[in-house]
Amino acid sequence: MTDTSTRTRGGGNPSPSGRRRPGRPAKASGLPVWSIPYLLLIPGLLVIGALLLYPMVQVAIMAFQKVGLPQIRPVNKRPPEWVGTDNFSQIFDNEIFWSALRNTLVFAVLAVTLTLVVGTAVGVLLNKLGKKMSTLVIVGIMFAWAVPPVAQGIIWKWLFDAEAGIINWALNLLPDWLSTLVFGRADWTGEPWLNDAWSIYMVLIITVVWASFPFIAVSVLAGLKGIPAELYEAARVDGASAWRTFRKITFPLLRPVFAVLTVLSIIWDFKVFSQLYVLMGGPTNREAFNLSMYSYAEAFRSPPKMGSGAAIALVLTVILLVVTAVYVRQLVKQEDMT
Amino acid sequence: MRIAKITATTVTTAALALGLAACGGAEAPAEPSAAASASASGPKYSGKELTFWRLGDSNPAAQKYTDELVAAFEQQTGAKVKVEWIPWPQVNDKFTAAAAGGTGPDVTEIGNDQVPLWQSQEALAPISDIVAAGDQAQIPKNLLGLETIDGETYAVPWGGGSRAVLYRADWFKDLKIEIPKTWDELVAAAKKIQEKKGKDVDGFAFNGGSDANHLLGSLAWTAGGEYAVKEGDKWVGKLTDPAFKTGFEQYTALVTDGLSSKSRLGQNTTEIRTRFANNKVGMYLTASWDLPGIDEDSKGKLKGDKLAFFPLPAKDGGEAQSFLGGNDIAVWGTAKEMDAAKDFVKLASGKEWGVKYATDGGLLPVYPEALAKLAEDPAQAPFAAAFAKAKAFPADPNWTEANETKAVLQNAARQVIEGKATADEALGKANTELENILNQS
Numbered sequence: 001m002t003d004t005s006t007r008t009r010g011g012g013n014p015s016p017s018g019r020r021r022p023g024r025p026a027k028a029s030g031l032p033v034w035s036i037p038y039l040l041l042i043p044g045l046l047v048i049g050a051l052l053l054y055p056m057v058q059v060a061i062m063a064f065q066k067v068g069l070p071q072i073r074p075v076n077k078r079p080p081e082w083v084g085t086d087n088f089s090q091i092f093d094n095e096i097f098w099s100a101l102r103n104t105l106v107f108a109v110l111a112v113t114l115t116l117v118v119g120t121a122v123g124v125l126l127n128k129l130g131k132k133m134s135t136l137v138i139v140g141i142m143f144a145w146a147v148p149p150v151a152q153g154i155i156w157k158w159l160f161d162a163e164a165g166i167i168n169w170a171l172n173l174l175p176d177w178l179s180t181l182v183f184g185r186a187d188w189t190g191e192p193w194l195n196d197a198w199s200i201y202m203v204l205i206i207t208v209v210w211a212s213f214p215f216i217a218v219s220v221l222a223g224l225k226g227i228p229a230e231l232y233e234a235a236r237v238d239g240a241s242a243w244r245t246f247r248k249i250t251f252p253l254l255r256p257v258f259a260v261l262t263v264l265s266i267i268w269d270f271k272v273f274s275q276l277y278v279l280m281g282g283p284t285n286r287e288a289f290n291l292s293m294y295s296y297a298e299a300f301r302s303p304p305k306m307g308s309g310a311a312i313a314l315v316l317t318v319i320l321l322v323v324t325a326v327y328v329r330q331l332v333k334q335e336d337m338t
Numbered sequence: 339m340r341i342a343k344i345t346a347t348t349v350t351t352a353a354l355a356l357g358l359a360a361c362g363g364a365e366a367p368a369e370p371s372a373a374a375s376a377s378a379s380g381p382k383y384s385g386k387e388l389t390f391w392r393l394g395d396s397n398p399a400a401q402k403y404t405d406e407l408v409a410a411f412e413q414q415t416g417a418k419v420k421v422e423w424i425p426w427p428q429v430n431d432k433f434t435a436a437a438a439g440g441t442g443p444d445v446t447e448i449g450n451d452q453v454p455l456w457q458s459q460e461a462l463a464p465i466s467d468i469v470a471a472g473d474q475a476q477i478p479k480n481l482l483g484l485e486t487i488d489g490e491t492y493a494v495p496w497g498g499g500s501r502a503v504l505y506r507a508d509w510f511k512d513l514k515i516e517i518p519k520t521w522d523e524l525v526a527a528a529k530k531i532q533e534k535k536g537k538d539v540d541g542f543a544f545n546g547g548s549d550a551n552h553l554l555g556s557l558a559w560t561a562g563g564e565y566a567v568k569e570g571d572k573w574v575g576k577l578t579d580p581a582f583k584t585g586f587e588q589y590t591a592l593v594t595d596g597l598s599s600k601s602r603l604g605q606n607t608t609e610i611r612t613r614f615a616n617n618k619v620g621m622y623l624t625a626s627w628d629l630p631g632i633d634e635d636s637k638g639k640l641k642g643d644k645l646a647f648f649p650l651p652a653k654d655g656g657e658a659q660s661f662l663g664g665n666d667i668a669v670w671g672t673a674k675e676m677d678a679a680k681d682f683v684k685l686a687s688g689k690e691w692g693v694k695y696a697t698d699g700g701l702l703p704v705y706p707e708a709l710a711k712l713a714e715d716p717a718q719a720p721f722a723a724a725f726a727k728a729k730a731f732p733a734d735p736n737w738t739e740a741n742e743t744k745a746v747l748q749n750a751a752r753q754v755i756e757g758k759a760t761a762d763e764a765l766g767k768a769n770t771e772l773e774n775i776l777n778q779s
Contacts, residue, residue, distance in 0.1 A: 069459040074440035075672045096744075162601040163538065190538060192601030196756070284547070284604045286749055301743040302430040303455055303735060304438075 062310035063087055069304055080307075087311035091298075096286050097312070099197075100294040104270060104316070107201055107290060111269040114209045116262060119216020124246070126217060127224040138221075141214035149211075153278025156207040160193040167193070194279055197288035207275050212268065216261050223257040224250065259331045263324055270320050291316040383678045384416030390682070391432075391446040393665065396423040397630035403698040407691055414685070417678045427548065427608060430738070436670075437461045444673040445682050448493055450484045450664040451731055451738075457492045458735030463669040464490040465680060473689040477704050484733050485666060493666035494687040497701030498709075500660035500724035501552055502647040503542075504614070504628065505621040509535060521588065521653045524621070528597045531620035540613070543622035544589075544598035546751060547606025548742045551731065552661045553623045554751070558585030559659035559729050560652045566732045566776055573732060573776035575769035577747075578762070586747075587761055588653070590754045603752055615640055623650060625663070625721065626700030649720040657720075662728035665701065732776060740775045 031039065064087065065071075065080040091097045122141065126134045147155070160167050171179065171188040179186045193199045227250065235245045251258070273292040280288055283297040291312055299309020392404055408419040422443070424432050429449070436442035437459055448456065456462050468474055469482065469491045477495055485493045503524075510517070510527070513534055518524035528541025545553045555565070563582030566573045576582055592598045602609070611628050613619045615635030626647070633641045650658040667686050673679040685691060689705055696703040702718075702725050703709050713722035731737050740746045750764040759767075 069434065069437040069461065072438050073672070162599075190599060190601050192599075192603075195601060195603055281604065283743075284745070285752070286745060287752075297743060300431075300434065302434060302738050303459060303743075304434055 059310045059313055062307055063314045064311075065307050067306040067310070072306070083307065087307045088315075091308055091311055091315070096289060096294055097291075099287055100289040100291050103197065103201065103288065104290040104292075107205065107272070108266060108269045111205050111208050111212075111272075112262065112265045114205065115212045115216055115265050115269070116258070118209060119213040119261070120220050120258075122213060122217035123220025123224065124250070126221045134221075138214075138218060141217060144211050145214035147211060149274035150278055152207050152211045153275040156203055156210075156275075157194065157279050160203050162190050162192045162194070165193070194281075195285070197285065200276075200279055200285070200288045203279055204272070204276055207279070208269060208272055211275075212265065216265070219257060219261055220254065223254045227253050255331075255334075259328070263327060266323060266327065267320060270323075271316065291319075382415045382417075383675070383681075386416075386675050386678055387418040387420060388445060388675055388678055388682055389420045389422065389443040391443040392421055392423050393429055393447045393449070394423070394426055394627065395631060397634075399630065399698050399700075403695060407686055407695075410691070411682055411685055415678065415681060417675070417682075419682065427606070430742070433461060440672055442670040442672055444670055444675050444679040445686075446668055446670055447496065448666050448668050450493070450495065450662070450666050451741075453484050453493045453666060453668070454487060454733055454735040455738045457487050461671050462492040463671045463673060463676065463679075464492055465494065465669055465683060466491045468680060468684050468687070469494055472684065473692070473705075474684070474687055476689070476706070478706060481662075481664070481704055484730060493668035494683060495704040496665050496667045496687055496692060497696035497699055498704055498725050498728075499625045499627065499663040499665065499701050500721050500728045501556065501623050501625045501663065502649050502660070502720045502724060503621050504624050504645060504647055506531075506614075506619075506644065507646040508644040509620060517648045518651055520651050520655045524651055525595065525597065528620060532597070535617075535620065538599070538618065540598040540602075540610075540619045541621065542592060542597045543605070543610040543613070543619045544592040544602070545605065545607060545610060545623065546603045546748050547609065548745075549607050550745075550748045550751070551741055552607070552663070554586065554589045554747055555661050555729070555731065556623065556650055556658050557588045558582045560650075561585040561588070566772060568732070573734065573773060575773040575776075577750075577765045577769040577772060583761055583765060584653075586751070586754075586765060590751050590761070593755045600755065603755065604748075611635070629700065647720050649724055657723055660724035660728045662725070662730040664704070734776050736775050736778060740772050744771070744775060746771050746775070 062080070064082060064084060066083050066086075067080045070078045071080040122137075126137060129137065159165055162168065168188045168191050171183075171191075176186040179188075193203055231249050231253075232245065235249060240248070271292050272290065273296070276288075276290060276293055277283075277296075280293075283289065283293050283301065286297075289297065295309045295312035295316065298312060299306045390404075390408070392400070394400065396404075404421055408421060411417065411419055426449075429452070433442075433446075433452075433456060437456075442461065448462075453462070466489075469477065474494055481495045481498070482491060485491050485495065505517075509515075509531055513530055515527045515530060516523070518527050524542065530541075532539055532541045551565075558565075558581070561581045561584040563579055563585050564576040565582075566575045566577075568574075577586075593600055593603065605613075607622070607624055607628070610619055610622045611624065611631055612635055614622060614628075615632045629641070629645075632645070650660070652658045667683050669676065669679045669683055686695070689708075693703045693705055693708045695701070696708070697712070702712065702721055709722060709725070712718045731741065746768050750759075750768040753759040753764045754761050
């Protein structure tokens, strides 16, 4: 086996490998055989390079430059000025950065946890449901997943509107004693949900969890379908509780699924932008900025400081990479231990 | 595709221009002079096309003025002018995109406080020669403060706008409220309106949005305060001065005293205007350019004698200081037809079209005689009076960052209103931040 592969990769060797059909000439294209996979990769790499790598490198460079409109316009462009780490020291000195960082982290932790918990619960539920019911629920929740981010923001902004929102209306419908008991107040008329940073984030968490749990649920369901029913039967025979069954059978077997879902959720929730933009009505309340919003405000609000914007984006990317790397490492370690 | 589109627009513009020139000739007495000069310089720019950005909503009055101006220019020079309307809240974004993409207009209208910013981004062409000669030489030099940077002028004042309090005259009449002469009377009037018209009505609307400093500035300046003063080549913040604090507290008290709801701390004039049109606001600080929008939003219910203006009263009587607002007209830095653009600005800001721009658009003319004449009109007198003592924000390209992007004062007000800081703490922090922003290179 090793022998064959070495020879195939050897390039110069004209003898056809086992996989090759004997009738075909070895050098139809005039290229060595080993180069074909790389050749086929080139179009893909070019697209990724142009659309992803080049802008990323560009952002990294801009983070160390002073870039405004005169530096990017097409007509008599000015060369950007190198400022070293000035952009970084400036944003680290600004308290908006620290509150944005706090908001980003707290939001990500809460939103990822809630999304996974709700998603898993619904996934387990779907597994228990009969075929028709489960299809109905899947179709239902998939609507939420399919709503585009801006539309999600608009839907929840309306629901939580201070004057015309259904949330305040519904809270006012509660019996006064109940409302007072639970929330300490009875009158919800004109309650401004999208005013304070904490309540904006509460609405944002609801919005994001609402829109992203269906994906988790369906992925978990797919994983569950792959677990042999015998394991559950054995657990039932041994009299294990539902929670114990989940912890000892479902969770360990779905670990790879959860690993991927967690990493994806972390990445999605760290850079949430559109929903927050819509809920807040643009970068208005700076106490409620997250890092994406802060980066946007610096880079594109006048006067545009694309250097600082790029620096913030870079910091966000690095944090995201570190968090993901640490998490994946942790998972791999656990995998080795079990 | 694109050529087809351009051709279509050109044809439409031309057709429109012809039609308007035909009917304009009958009513405008100034037409003959334009025609006379046309024969001299008629074919000067024939075949060329200018793009002209007008800011705001294209309400009928503004549309008519623009069409007439464009027709006059086309007749004089043979150049076609393509007009595009840009709503005020989108101006900075649109300018940013234009400056970044090189797709700017040839001539643009611009808010006078935006001139330093866009000059610093090299988006405007110097036009000192225009203001040095002709009609434009009559424009008082103190109106060119924001437009002149390092000895060069980058925009010509087109119309001035000072703000006054727009109020529901019909409600005042119903509730037998006199026009407030002092701040306390204004507060009392606002409370009475809320009492009778509902708790969700803002007696006097708090503005905490992108143009919040128009309201805060008026109050702070009246109390004798300043935002910042340039000492040498450094800006020194004055927000911690007791005088500024007085105005600032007056401003935050609009919400803490309940004159305006806490749920709308971020609303700007455009949002207040919409609420006003829906009977949810009793009074707010604005100018007459809001009237067409209110008419439209209220489906024609709010107009005429149902609303009127009075000058914002100072704390113990007299008129408050107003913000020296105004719209300018400028040549875009990368204009394709630079000469034609300059001639267009010259014509538009000249006495005839400049005064007409202001009077048709509900603004104050920048030419002294026309302004003096306007002050005789009782409806316009509050504005003319306020204009005479109007003040401006720090003339620095970074002011927009403090004013809108970082919303320094809006944030300070929010802190105080939400009880997170005292006025002294909030202003102290805001002062440092304002200095840092204004002094950055």
